[in-house]
Amino acid sequence: MSDHYAIVADNLSKSFDTRWNRGGARLLAHMTGRPTPPAHRFTAFSGVSFKVRPGEAVGIMGVNGAGKSTLLQVVAGVMVPTSGTVEVNxxxxxxxxxxxxxxxxxxxxxxxxxxxxxxxxxxxxxxxLMPEVLAFADIEEEFVDRPVKTYSSGMYVRLAFAVAIHVDPDILIVDEALAVGDAFFQEKCHKFLKERLGAVTKLFVTHDTNTLRGMADRALVLDRHGLIFDGDIEKAIEVYRNEHPQS
Ligand SMILES: Nc1ncnc2c1ncn2[C@@H]1O[C@H](COP(=O)(O)OP(=O)(O)OP(=O)(O)O)[C@@H](O)[C@H]1O
Ligand SMILES: [Mg+2]
Structure with missing residues (x-):
């Protein structure tokens, strides 16, 4: 059944055990003889379910820390969910x-x-593929053979984006990358995504309502607990704005 979908996320949750992230807290406790800090589980999101049809473009919005990047990593298979399943075709x-x-x-x-x-x-x-990727990223000749640690953030992202869109994907997953390139690069990317990758399934995070309106067929909104909206873009923007009453 799920063959009809490019992505099926079913009741996904992701928690982090933050005990190990508290820089030296355990060591300090050991040295001072004080009790070890209790383990703390932080839940980035839970109960997240959604489906994406082949060729659909779905934008994800949500406040900082809502779990957008974590969700994309789970869908991309880079991170294992704590519970639930995700199927990617x-x-x-x-x-x-x-x-x-x-x-x-x-x-x-x-x-x-x-x-x-x-x-x-x-x-x-x-x-x-190489000349097309390098030309798209517009990396100056002298930088092409230098380590990427010497690149500016914009150059870095331009190259990473250029590779991601030239490798003939069925599903493209992008986390806010477009926000880093300059206006000309952003425009070029939007054009490429629409004209050359129009049939590719897309799941992307953005804070930019224009990008969402221009690129997405549908939007998901996450809050700090989970998915609070899935559907029409204008309604999604409204829901997102209500999360941010000051804006
Ligand atoms: N490896 C980790 N260990 C512990 N907590 C983590 C880890 N990765 C993410 N988190 C926590 O999970 C929550 C969600 O993080 P995430 O990066 O997914 O948010 P986001 O919606 O992408 O935020 P932003 O808009 O700032 O990019 C945050 O509170 C973050 O601190
Ligand atoms: Mg993020």
């Missing part, structure tokens, strides 16, 4: 948070190679 290309998927020590060219080969591209296919 098709080849995924994901552009998650800045830095994901790129090795800072490798050059731009090497990172393109690495990313495309992970997605199953042969060396000769990558060689063919």
């Amino acid at each position: 098709g080849r995924v290309s994901a552009l998650l948070e800045l830095g994901a998927g790129f090795n800072p020590e490798f050059s731009g060219r090497e990172n393109v190679f690495l990313n495309a080969s992970i997605l199953g591209f042969s060396n000769s296919a990558i060689e063919k």
